Amino acid sequence: MVRFIHTADWQLGMTRHFLQGEAQARFTQARIEAIDEIGRLALANGCSFVVVGGDVFESNHVERRVVLRALDAMGSTPDVTYYLLPGNHDPLDASSVFTSSAFLSHRPDNVIVLDSTEPVEVAPGVELVGAPWPNKRPGCDLVSAAIRSADTGCGETGSGETGSGFPASADTVSGVESSGNPHHGGAATLRIVVGHGAIDYLCPEHDAPEVLRLADLEEAVTAGSVHYVALGDRHSVTSVGSTGRIWYSGAPEPTDFDEVEPARALVVELTSDSVDVEAHRIGRWTFARSTIELSAAEDISALGEYLESFPDKQRTILKLALVGQLSLGDNAALEELLALAGERFAAIQLWDLESDLVVVPDEEDFETLGLSGFAEDALNDLRSLGAGEAMRLLYRLNSSSDLETNGVRS
Amino acid sequence: MRIHHVELTDFRGVENCSVEFSDTGVTIIEGDNEVGKSSIDEAIRLVLSERDDTSKAAVRDVQPVGRDVGPQVEIELSTGPYRLRCTKRFIKKSMTELEVLEPSREQLTGREAHDRLRAIIAETMDEALWGALRMQQGEALAQADFAGGSLGRALDLAAGGERPDNADADDLWQRIVAERQKYFTDTGRPRKNLKEADEAVVAAQQRVDALLDELRSLENDTVRVARLTEEARTLAERRTKNTQDLEDLGAQAETIAQKRRELELLESELADANGRRERAVAQLAEREALVERVATSAARVAEYQERLDSVRERAGVNQSVLAAANDALESARCALRTAESDHRRALADRDHLRRAADLEELSARRRRVTEAVGRRQEARRVLESNLVDEQALTVIEDAHQELVKAEALAGAGSASLNLAAVGEVEVLVDGEVVRLGPDEQRDLAVSESMSLELPGLLRVAVTAGADAQQLARGVAEARLRLVECCETYGVPDVRTARKAAHERREAELESDGLDHTIESELRGSTPEEITAEIDLLVERVRSYPAERNHESPLPSTLELAESLVSEADACIGDARRALSAAESGREEAREALLGQEVELSGIAASLDGARHDNESASAALDRARCDRSDDQLTEMLTRSTEEVSACTHSLGVAQRSFADDEAQAVEDRLQNCQALARRLVAQIEENHDELVSLRSRLQTKGEDGLAGRLDEARSELLALTGDRDRLHRRAEAARLLHDTFAARREAARRRYVAPLRDSVERLGRIVFGRDFEVELDEDLMILNRTLDGQTVPYGDLSTGTKEQLGMIIRLAAAEIVASGSVPSGSVPSASAAGSGADESTAADAGTGPENRRTTGGAPVVFDDALGWSDPARLEGMAAVLSTAAKNCQVIVLTCTPGRYESVGNARVVRLPA
Structure with a gap:
């Protein structure tokens, strides 16, 4: 069992033009304070780590103080490790904020950037597979690609099984457990995929190549090679599909009028055969x-x-x-x-x-x-x-x- | 306001003066200048506006000069619902008393009284109108300013028919104008705030664009880095492959090089063999050439020898030709000499013959000279004997004449005797016998005495008187002189003398002719010279035949001699030509001989050379043969030829085993591979450099917080755009509000101008006639006047007309304001303007006389106006004043009462002097 916090879309450095003067300052401050709040939530719920599903920063070119304050906020809870995924707003390109001198020289130890699809062990038997955005137009479904590269063959073999489609039943989830992780020596390693981007399920008309394909994700989940997909990009808390293991956490502070149930972070309790996701209010705006x-x-x-x-x-x-x-x-x-x-x-x-x-x-x-x-x-x-x-x-x-x-x- | 009564005490020059004003109608206050007529106007103004304790100069000025008293004014007036009496004393013992009589009695003093007075004035009177209705002397030309104020309101009322809350409406209008002026200038151009808002938006947009550009360029850089990184990977791969290729090809190339070296060795052996063979060939050729040279030079020796001989033979022939030419030359010279000698002789012959001819001629001349000399001597002899020359003849003739004359005188003076013979008789007269024939007579003159004798018979002596005697003596003397003269020249008498003179003249002529002959024959020579010449010629002619010494006969004539000379001349020419021909012939021969000699020496030199060549070639051949015989040379050639073919063969074998194309291909590929290696290195370097520079740029730029700044700039842009849009909306609203109000207001004004214009025209027609019209602008100014169909702009009107119009418009305005309405109805003519019109006006306005008297408005005050008007106009204006005064109070101040004497319903107050 592992318990962690799933959050995303901090979009630090974002400004709202309709906020004048001090209101903008308070809004900005609130977004930093949301990190503190997430830290408190993690500690309160015994979470050892936080995954941030992309768009930590509004842009790769945010002002330095935004970077420094964010790092300070995360560094204030050293017992909680933050895994940050570069998203479409802050992709891991040559001008990435994550490779900026400010970030590199002030990064506390408990802040780790998921800069490749290489699995990262975050706890015994728990690994993270990040699908970082290498640039603003990756041209493919990065999450599916990350899953495939982390566990080659699993996705391929699983495709036949889920060919009948979804929704997957509880039985199917159980089945995952039995057949999962053949390459990890039998002991069930929980694999959490951290990804970012729009999903075809929610915007079917979206035909950009980087749109995430729900079918692939559910197939991986059903196959048991992935136990949780922590997504970012959508600012509203959303459970995607029918597995219950694919979530958009929403933004910790609201950013726009059209967001549904924003200002939340998810406390996820995960085992190979169960998942419990609880949304907690973070934002005050x-x-x-x-x-x-x-x-x-x-x-x-x-x-x-x-x-x-x-x-x-x-x-x-x-x-x-x-x-x-x-x-x-x-x-x-x-x-x-x-x-x-x-x-x-x-x-x-x-x-x-x-x-x-x-x-x-x-x-x-x-x-x-x-x-x-x-x-x-x-x-x-x-x-x-x-x-x-x-x-x-x-x-x-x-x-x-x-x-x-x-x-x-x- | 209507003024009923004014009393001045100690006011300027006026000690005390009280004036009662006519409520309606004209009050004319007459007074000389400085008497105080203007003081009344001023007093009214001061008492209504100034506090008793004021220290204003205007008040101090009215204190009488040199008197320590306070000027005092008492006034009674009606205004609005009020009727009041006010007394003020200024400066000295200042005081204010106000007694309000209507509508309810009040009695106040001091400051309170003043304040109450001001309150009543402010409540009931339009002071601006009051000012506009006062027409000062000379001010009339400026048009009255009626814009705004109670006239405007009255006109508004007339136009709208409903009484608006005037003050509020004006206030609102002012606020609307002010609101618009916040955004626009009077001419409707946007003000700075609008422009600044627009500019701020543009500037913000530019900032956003600039940041966007920067960000975009950053993103481009980022993309470029990704591409360059990929490119770097590809380049590295290619570099690896290239290195491998280089190694493989290098090994192949080494093998090829080995083979090539072997080939080169064989080739050099062949070259050596070839060299030897070529040397043998060369030596053999050299030997043959030497042999050939010996043969050739020998042939040349023989040839030169032969030529030398032949030339020498020809030279002998030429020498004999030269000798012949020399001979010919000599004979030609001889012939010339002969010709010359013949020529000389011919010349001498000719000269001789010429001399002979000359001699003959000279001799003839000498003969003629000699003859002429003889005859001249003869003539000279005649001349010597005959003395009667011309002069002598003249002397003789003169003497003869004298005689004749004396005889004639004597004949006339002496007695004359006439002898008449009867028969033949001889008479002796003075002894001389005179014979007379029968009947012959003779006259004799007795000059002195005469004796006649008849021989034998008689003697008669006749004696002349004394005179006759003298005359007779004269005759005698003359005769004597004649004789003497004749004797002198050797002639007996005159007749002879005459003959002698003739002879002498002929002898002289002959002598002269002979002189001439002699001279011409001598031709300048003396006879001696001619003789000498003749002698000389004779000698030479005679000696020539001997001297000639030639057998040929002398030419017979000079002509023949001359032709012989010509012949000889021709002979000489021929001989000379022959000579020069001979000379040139000889030159030719000599030169030919000379040429041959040169040729000879040339051939001899060649011969020497050839002999030398032959000798040296023979020697060289001998030496060469001594060194290496001809056979030896031939053998060397054979041997080396064999070596060459052997080497050629082995090289061919080696070459066939070596594939040149293949080797070339390997080398080409190797070179390409090397070039590619260089290119790859350069590309890798370039790629690396660009990556480094891009990364460093991204490092600095990327961490510059561009996104934050862009957000900020965008927010600012949005805010500024909002501000600008709001400002523009407000400005537009203000403008729309203003324009809408202005349009309505102007329309209303235009409407209310009409009543004033009507009034002005109604009053004006009294003065100017029925077709008088004016046009007013919205500010109630007169634009122009039309009379008799002629429209004249106000500015072009005469001063008098301007003044009259100024009065008329004031009166019209006062009427309108005083009645609170407009006198309605048709325009009454001057004659119709009676009390009836007054009544009807009041009735139409719906107010009674009492009300009318107490409504607003102000008296019209004219201070010495109409100074510019002629009597006819004055009369008209008087009627105007009368008419207008029915509806309002008119006060006229004048120092020339005559101007206003035609005003009918006037109350005249004469100020004491």
């Missing part, structure tokens, strides 16, 4: 997006309540699509509300593509504006032009309190 219908003052207060409902606003990045029609007065209130929210949240982003908010002056606006004569004519002109922005400006200029300084960034 939230990416959220929502479409808000607005047509009356009540909707604005509802939006206020919605905003209020977020527990950790300073670590929440909220993307709003505003749809509907508002009067000038209500729009002013909305702007005020969003301006305040902008101060409290890490970011409030208006989703331009999805937004469709029309501002039309109503009777109340006219009353408030109290325009007559040519000014009234002009306002009517603006209304027929649908010049919302100009009308909002007029509203602002006309009202005693100048709202301009509280303008909401959109």
Whole structure:
């Protein structure tokens, strides 16, 4: 039995353009702190090592401080060994961050780069087979290739058995145990393959040559030559296929709005015949997006309540699509509300593509504006032009309190 | 505002002055300059605006000069709903009292009073309009500024029909303008902030692009490193194979080299044999050549000998030719000499014959000379004997004439006797016998005395008187002289003398002719010389035949001699030609002989040479044969030829066992292999160098945090783009808002310009006539005036017209503001502008007279205006003032009352002097 942590896609050095100033700094810091959190998780669960399934760094050309802080964070838990796989963001090419002087000269002993497909024994009877990305366009399914090179013949012989396809049953998993690892002297060595990349199963239309082929992986798993495939690239926690032994761990901190159950790391307890994968929350940041219908003052207060409902606003990045029609007065209130929210949240982003908010002056606006004569004519002109922005400006200029300084960034 | 009453005390030059104003209608305040008419205007202004304790220069200026008193102004006026009375004293004992009479009574003093007054003014009056309605002397030419303010509002009202919240609308408009000005200049160009935002985005984009480029180049480098690494591997493999190839080929090449050395040895042996054979051949050839040389030289000796003989023979012949030529030359010379001698003789003969002819001629001449000399002597003799030359004849003739004359005189003076013979008779007259025939008569003159005698018979003595005697003596003397003359020249009488003179002349002529003859015959020579010459010629002619000494006869004539000379000449020419021919013949012969001698010596030299050759060749042959006989040489050749064929054979055998093509192929491949090795080394080096340099570049660049910076730059770009877009949206909104408002506002203004224009035209027609029109711009300025269909820009109008229009537009504006509306209805003509019009205007505006009097607006003040107007216009303007004053208060200050005397409903206040 071995227990370890499967994580991936740290993407250290990533920035989010919608984060302004200190928010970006906190976001960056949070991603380093996630490493600490993973270390704590490992210690708490008795894991002796952590596999990082690629994209440790956002790029091979991240700033040095990113590298150094990451190494420091990992080095702070010397009892836990980190196995880092170069992924498509940080491939092991000539400019690899893993061969940079900063990395090499500050790498703590408990940080090991899986720089070849050579199996690495990480514990007695447990070996890791990495499928590092040698460059950004490897042109083949690296994981399958790694499996084949680590255990030639196994994959070949196994192909006939799984020819009938999946899902594999529990019996099949048991069968793996009996027939596994003929080349390792009979004693069941647990083999964990660490890989990175999109998988055909989840993006069938993806026809790039480096797409991982689920069939090959499942075949290896079914054949018992591989006991766990730790994958990276997908930021959402995902169990791939039906074996239960192929997982995307997701990113430890969320990076985008479309991620499902991100901010997790997996604690994997593995034996040759069983696997237990448990997702633990690591990240504290939230990416959220929502479409808000607005047509009356009540909707604005509802939006206020919605905003209020977020527990950790300073670590929440909220993307709003505003749809509907508002009067000038209500729009002013909305702007005020969003301006305040902008101060409290890490970011409030208006989703331009999805937004469709029309501002039309109503009777109340006219009353408030109290325009007559040519000014009234002009306002009517603006209304027929649908010049919302100009009308909002007029509203602002006309009202005693100048709202301009509280303008909401959109 | 309407002013009812003003009182000035100690104000500038005015000690005390009180003026009551007409509520409606014109108040004309007359006064001389400096009397204080302008002071009234100023006092109204000061009392309404300045605090009593102000220290402004404008206030200090109104203190009377040299008097320690405070200027004081009291005013009573209505404005808005208020009617009030205010008294202020400035500077000295300053004080303010305000009494509000309507709508509710208030009484205030001091600062409170001033503040209340200001509040009321601000509440009810448009001070800008008030300023615009005051027309100072000379200011009229500048158009009144009505933009904004209560006139604008009144016009807005007229245009919109609804009263807007004026202050707020203006304020909003100002804010809209200000908002737009944040982003755009007045001309609509984007301001710096917009441009800067755009530029910032461009700059950020450039930064992103630059970083992207860098990153891309980094990635290219990375890819290149991978490719180079692969290439390095391939190169290493190829290098290994190449090294193996080199070894294999090297061994093969060594074997080939061994074989080649053996071949070379055989080849050199063959070469040696060939060399020996060639030497034998050469020696043999040399021997043959030597033998040949001996033979040849002998033949040449014989040949030269033969030629020498032949030439010598020919030289003998040529010598005899030369001798013959010499002879011919001698005879030619002889012939020439003979010809020359013949020639000389012919010449001598000819000369001789010429001399003979000369002698003959000379002799003839001498004869003629001699004869002429003789005859000349004869003539000279005549001349010597006859003395009567021309001169002598003249003397004689003269003497004769004298005589004749004396006789004539005597005849006339003496008595004359006429003898008439009856019969023959002899009479003696003075003893001389005079015979008279019968009937003959004779006259005798008795000069002195005369005696007649008839011989025998009678004697008659006649004596002349004294004169007759003298005359008779004269005759006698003349006769005597004649005789003497004749005697002198040896002639008896005149007649003879004449004859002698003739003879002498002929002798002279002859003598002269002979002189000439002699001279011509002598031809310059003296007779002696001629004689000498003749003598000489005679001698030579005579001696020549002897001297000639030749048998040939002398030519008979000179002509013959001459032809002989010519003949001899020709003979000489022939002889000379013959001589020169002979000479050249001899030269030819001599030269031929000379040539042969040269040839001879040449042949002799050749002969010597040939003999020498022959001798040396023979000697050499002898020596060579002594050294090695001909047979020996032949044998050497045979032996070496055999050696050559033996070597050739063994070489052929060896060559057949050696495949040259194969050897070449091995060598070519070896060379190629070596070249490839060099190339591979270079490529490996190049590959390695590039890898090293790329790696080091990646090392430095790759760890530069480019990705982080790119992210940062991208974020910045996005943020800046957002900023820019927001800014542009706001700017666009501001512009749209502004433009929309401006368009509406201008449209409204254009609408409200119409009432003012109508008013101006209504009033203007009073002065200018029915077809008077003006056009106003949005700022209520007059653009142009049309009269009689002629449109003239305002600037081109006369000063007087400008002034009149200035007054009219002020009056029109005041009317509009005062009524709070526009006088409606059709435009009344000047004559129709009566109280009825007034009533209808008020009624149309929907306000009563009371209301109208207390609404806003301000009095129109003209300070000495209309200085530029002619009397006709003045009258018109008076009507205008009257008409306008029905609706507003008009105050006219003037020092020339005459200008306004036509104003009908005027109250005139005359200020004391």
